[in-house]
Amino acid sequence: MDPSTFVADLKKKVQVSVDHFSDELKKIRTGRASASMLDGTLVEAYGTTMPINQVATITAPEATLIQVTPFDANNLIAIVEAIRKNQTLGLNPMDDGRVVRLQIPPLTEERRREIAKQVGEKVEDCMISLRNHRHEVLKLADSALKDKKITKDDYDSVEKQINSLITEQKNKTESLTKSKETEIMTL
Numbered sequence: 001m002d003p004s005t006f007v008a009d010l011k012k013k014v015q016v017s018v019d020h021f022s023d024e025l026k027k028i029r030t031g032r033a034s035a036s037m038l039d040g041t042l043v044e045a046y047g048t049t050m051p052i053n054q055v056a057t058i059t060a061p062e063a064t065l066i067q068v069t070p071f072d073a074n075n076l077i078a079i080v081e082a083i084r085k086n087q088t089l090g091l092n093p094m095d096d097g098r099v100v101r102l103q104i105p106p107l108t109e110e111r112r113r114e115i116a117k118q119v120g121e122k123v124e125d126c127m128i129s130l131r132n133h134r135h136e137v138l139k140l141a142d143s144a145l146k147d148k149k150i151t152k153d154d155y156d157s158v159e160k161q162i163n164s165l166i167t168e169q170k171n172k173t174e175s176l177t178k179s180k181e182t183e184i185m186t187l
Contacts (some may be wrong), residue, residue, distance in 0.1 A: 003154040006141045007161045013133040014169050021126035025176060028118060030183045033060040033104045037089065038068070043082040045075045052082060056100075068093075068100040076100065107184075115184050123177050127170065134166050
């Protein structure tokens with residue numbers, strides 16, 4: 001068994017976790033309009049549930065405005081309802097019969113702190129995921145060592161590479177977190 005397979009396996013798993021964390025951060029509201037704020041909003045259209053970006057074009061023409069232009073005007077009411085039902089957004093959509101406009105109200109200090117806590121929870125979830133992946137791969141390497149498929153030196157090398165990779169990803173996650181918290185707390 002090649003010891004590098006353990007590290008390669010871990011890299012894939014860790015990358016998925018960090019990408020998911022990054023996507024989750026994009027969904028968090030910062031007081032500035034962003035089309036990605038509507039990611040995860042599902043619309044009932046054509047008899048099925050679809051992501052909003054599959055039934056409309058989403059733009060942020062101003063810092064405090066999101067504009068949703070449906071591909072089919074018949075879906076306008078469904079889009080408005082979907083946005084209104086999404087409690088995590090807390091937005092009140094307005095439509096003029098062709099376009100849905102979402103005015104992003106400025107965040108209060110209290111709300112900024114709540115959002116910063118949400119970021120902290122997502123960071124912790126990501127760190128837990130990274131640790132779980134690390135333990136899983138180390139357990140496989142330990143099992144391979146016991147079965148004499150790899151040597152003790154190979155195991156030590158794999159363990160060192162794994163710890164290095166986890167530390168690197170942890171630093172990347174912390175960097176993403178700091179920039180998001182700065183963005184949230186900036187007026």
